[in-house]
Amino acid sequence: MAFQTLPASDKGDRPWWLVAFGVMALAIGIVIFVSDLYAQVFGTVVKGLGVTVFVTLVGFALASILGLGIALLGMADSTVLRQIARFYVEVVRGIPILVLLFYIAFVGAPAFVALYNIVTAPLATSGLLEPMVVRDISLMWRAIIALMIGYSAFIAEIFRAGIQSIDKGQIEAAKALGLTRTQRFRLIVLPQAMRVVFPPLSNDFVAMVKDSSLVSVLGVADITQMAKVYASGSFRFFETYSIVAYVYLILTIGLSILLRGFEQRMRARSQR
Secondary structure, three states: OOOOOOOHHHHOOOOHHHHHHHHHHHHHHHHHHHOHHHHHHHHHHHHHHHHHHHHHHHHHHHHHHHHHHHHHHHOOOOHHHHHHHHHHHHHHHOOOHHHHHHHHHHHHHHHHHHHHHHHOHHHHHOOOOOOOOHHHOOHHHHHHHHHHHHHHHHHHHHHHHHHHOOOHHHHHHHHHOOOOHHHHHHHHHHHHHHHHHHHHHHHHHHHHHHHHHHHHHHOOOOHHHHHHHHHHHHOOHHHHHHHHHHHHHHHHHHHHHHHHHHHHHHHHHHOO
16 A cells, blocks of 8 residues: 655645635634624634634743753763753653643642742842732743744754754864854754754644633633633633634634745755
């Protein structure tokens, strides 16, 4: 049996699935435009769009930075540092994002505040600094930190695989030219690794858009939370969650198409 190794659209076939989705999205858009009920639901749900976008962008940026650091730590010369990185990756990957969200929000944040108050106790006693309370750390930032930690473990593995895919001969040639380790990484390794890691990073970015809906369990006013509040008050569960699914589909499929186009341009540029 022969299996396709690429999506049909990558083999020259027309993207009929995209046409079907476009027709479906247009039909739902018309329903929203002509129906007062659906228009009201849509107007309520999209109020949380800004929070969803903010949580996703900031969370993914921080997760990428932390993930790159963990990946470099895992390839260090020191055995201890490598084992610390591996311990972090394996432990964090084994914890569901929702559990991590609760843990950071209700265990990690109070522990951080307690530690901060202990360290700054002399300054607080002298009146130079006010003691911190748990509510000073917003629930949105607790959610962002949880997503950052949860995704950084997966992103670390992506970066590790990308960096290790670079031909060692190029690194040896850079050494012969007298480039320092930092210069070799910045000028030789990272630019090439980014072309390798971009597709899986894109997938993780789209996945974080969906997983950002989990912040609603903390009461953060994202798309899902706005929908929960509206549905619980109006009992219009079908209409509300149909609109929520519609908005997330527009976001995720739109992002997937944009990122796939950017990936193809990167691939074409590298082949010139």
